Amino acid sequence: MLPKINTKDTIIAPATPSGSGALGIIRISGDKAIETVNSFFKGKDLSVQQGYTIHYGKILDENKEVIDEVLITLFRAPKSYTGEDLIEISCHGSRYIINEIIRLFLRNGIEMAQPGDFTMRAFLNGKMDLSQAEAVADLIASKTKITHDIALNQLKGGFSSEIKKLREKLVDFASLIELELDFSEEDVQFADRTQLAVLINEIQNIIHELLESYKYGNVLKNGVPTVIVGRPNAGKSTLLNALLNDERAIVSEIEGTTRDTIEEEFNINGIIFRFIDTAGIRDSKDTIEKI
Numbered sequence: 641m642l643p644k645i646n647t648k649d650t651i652i653a654p655a656t657p658s659g660s661g662a663l664g665i666i667r668i669s670g671d672k673a674i675e676t677v678n679s680f681f682k683g684k685d686l687s688v689q690q691g692y693t694i695h696y697g698k699i700l701d702e703n704k705e706v707i708d709e710v711l712i713t714l715f716r717a718p719k720s721y722t723g724e725d726l727i728e729i730s731c732h733g734s735r736y737i738i739n740e741i742i743r744l745f746l747r748n749g750i751e752m753a754q755p756g757d758f759t760m761r762a763f764l765n766g767k768m769d770l771s772q773a774e775a776v777a778d779l780i781a782s783k784t785k786i787t788h789d790i791a792l793n794q795l796k797g798g799f800s801s802e803i804k805k806l807r808e809k810l811v812d813f814a815s816l817i818e819l820e821l822d823f824s825e826e827d828v829q830f831a832d833r834t835q836l837a838v839l840i841n842e843i844q845n846i847i848h849e850l851l852e853s854y855k856y857g858n859v860l861k862n863g864v865p866t867v868i869v870g871r872p873n874a875g876k877s878t879l880l881n882a883l884l885n886d887e888r889a890i891v892s893e894i895e896g897t898t899r900d901t902i903e904e905e906f907n908i909n910g911i912i913f914r915f916i917d918t919a920g921i922r923d924s925k926d927t928i929e930k931i
Contacts, residue, residue: 647761650676652745653753654738661733666741668727668750669758674714676748677727681712686727691716699729701744708737722758723765771799778861786910787860806846813839863905863912872919880904880917889917 650670656663668677678686683697695712713728720726731737746752763773775794782788793799816836868876877889880902889902902917 647764649751650749651753651757652742652750653757654742655728656733656738658735660735664731664733664738666729666731666738667753667758668729668745669720669722669724669753669761670750671725672749673725673727674716676745676750677712677729679748680744681710682706683712686712686714689714691719699731699741699744701740702747707740707744708732710741718765718767721767722761723767724761768795769797769800771803772797775799781861783905783912784860784907784910787912790857790860802846802850806843806850809839809843809846813843860911863914865914865916867916867918869918877902877917880915883915 648671650668650672652666652668655665655667674686680700681695681697682700684695686695689695691714693714695714697710697712699707699710701707708731711730713730715721715726715728717724717726729741731741742752759768759773759776762768763770768776772795775791778791779788779795782791813836816839868879870876877891880889881887881891883906884904888904901919904915906913906915
């Protein structure tokens, strides 16, 4: 049974990674986002401001003490990432400041967002479909131009359009089949058998292309595993170090120097290769090597 999804709460989460930096961004989405932030914002009255506007001011706690000087970016529903009223607070990137601002709003009726909550609300509010929601994560995790371009194209609806074309052809095919079944006892032919054969072939081609694109995309996303194998002292670790231009693996004349696998990623023309250095293949009486 699927868990019940509550989208009535207003949620908050940091939008920038953990650690200190020049800036930190905190995102708040939901019906009470603007009202709650406005209660602790010393600056313009956010309740009367238009969407797609930025406002300078200060965030004050319950005791009217300044937590930080901030910029408030205001989005009004439905023209936001989540389709709800949404606030982005740009503050200084101190973990203390970010945590204090989050704690302030948690004490005042805002709920902590779980991973993926903002994108889930975007999907539920019709801002994107499932393939585009997946593309958001892929775009954030992209390491090369190729993976970036694929994720961006999927986010723009490239994959969705292919699925839409396939669905339209399947509906056409099902309609012809149902028509034939309804009048199977009549001496009437509503569908050309040749056209049906062509349609089935087109559907098979689209499905094949989608399957192949998944395999290709999966390799680009996760990298090509490339194992370096051979006998002891054949130069496997030396080759790994030469490829990486770094002394990543220990190299010596003693056989069995490498015992555990050593894995490193390397970008070749926009494709990630996962080079895996392994221990030399040999018969050994060493108890550790036999494990």
